[in-house]
Amino acid sequence: MDSALVIGGTRFIGRHLVEELLAHEYDVTIFNRGNHENPFADDDRVDHVEGDRTNESALEAAAMTVDPDAVFDCVAYQPRDVRAATTIFADCDAYVYISSGAAYGREDIPKREDETPLEPCTADQATDDSQETYGNRKAEGDRAVFAAAEEGVNAMAVRPPIVYGPHDYTERLDFWIDRVNEYDRVIVPGDGTNVWHRVYVEDVASALRIVAERGESGEAYNVGDRRIVTLEEMVELIADALETSVDIVHAGPRELEAADLSLDDYVLYRDYPHVLSTAKLAALGWESTPLEEAMERSVADHLESDRDGSEHGPDRDAEERVLGILDTL
Structure with missing residues (x-):
């Protein structure tokens, strides 16, 4: 894969992802509304297409303009966003959705991708935008990825817990x-x-790239610090x-x-430990940064x-x- 479209790309995880892709010689385009300062505005290696990812016509226009090999979806917060993207980018070599460890619906220790059940998601929850339904919506986004994979789309999900590191606007x-x-x-x-399992942001970025390059369609991969404190x-x-x-x-x-x-x-x-197994991702060759x-x-x-x-x-x-x-x- 040589070219990548990052939906988002200027704030936290997306910003580090762009840097990760550039370091691995990808041609990178970011797609967003332009509401936040673009740290790559003066970098001629990064193109920018302005648009609202919730507007399917704008997303379709970006797909035709960029024609990327890989798509990384950093700002899909409702299941319909994932369903639209997996349809629009169905012919790409890889579509990677940033899900969340909050998608898990049972307090297993550790939470494993193929064993721990996901949160349910009602129709009302799917269109909500409150923090209370965040895990439900991310879980339904995962199910949209799995459904797309069954239709032949090379779609995958990455589930981080709490992300920390440089440029973290959540503070x-x-x-x-x-x-x-x-x-x-x-x-x-x-x-x-x-x-509470955490993950360094640069490790999320490398996980996203590695999953796009080596992951299996229809699979989800946990990412987290390999040493938990x-x-x-x-x-x-x-x-x-x-x-x-x-x-x-x-x-x-x-x-x-x-x-x-x-x-x-x-x-x-x-109060209760939140721990994700990262063995599945590590099997792809991913490594985490020393704490x-x-x-x-x-x-x-x-x-x-x-x-x-x-x-x-x-x-x-x-x-x-x-x-x-x-x-x-």
Whole structure:
């Protein structure tokens, strides 16, 4: 495959995907509405076609203009988007849909592509745009990929959990980097051992390319850090990347409640472990970035940005009240 169309391509996963494809000598075109700054505007290796991916006529025009070998769908948030794309790009060598680990409908440890059932999706959920139905819609998008494969389309899905790394506009990891960078004492909710599988964004990008090149039609592939760490271990990785140390303070429900806080007020906290098996993807030759290296790059990007992730966790004043309570125990 020599040419690629990236639907999206300018913000987070799509941005890293474009860089991954360029590094492997693809001719790349991005297709989006142009609502966000294009980091490739001055790069003559990347073409840009403007249009709304929810407009099938615009997507059809892009298909005729670009005629790509591979299509990477970074911004399909409703099942109808996937059904339209797999029809329009049916003759391409590969169509790869970014699904999500949230598509799984049972709390298996780990969640496996061919064993763990997917979330159901009602007609109302399929056209919703709220966070509550995100997993349902991604699961239905997967089923659209499988249906297209049965019709002869070389369509595949990649399922990441929480994605982190440079240019992450969600600011989820930024909350924790900011806490470690600004304070000597960092509250970690619970006992620090909770596990929510995460994945470095450059590894998602390489997974998408490898699946397009080597994956099997109608298959889904989990992607995630090959070494999984607890929330407390993640904080320690951040501290190491910042070349500092912090005093980690555990706070349970009772201590947090005294400051009108709860465990779920902290981003990246999950009561029950969320773990994806990545063996199927690794069998294609995919490898993940060492965690220390991934965190160093993430921290460096944070320090160069103005992101602090403050909307993803308690105000420090509330945390100080919790620390005061813990100091008296």
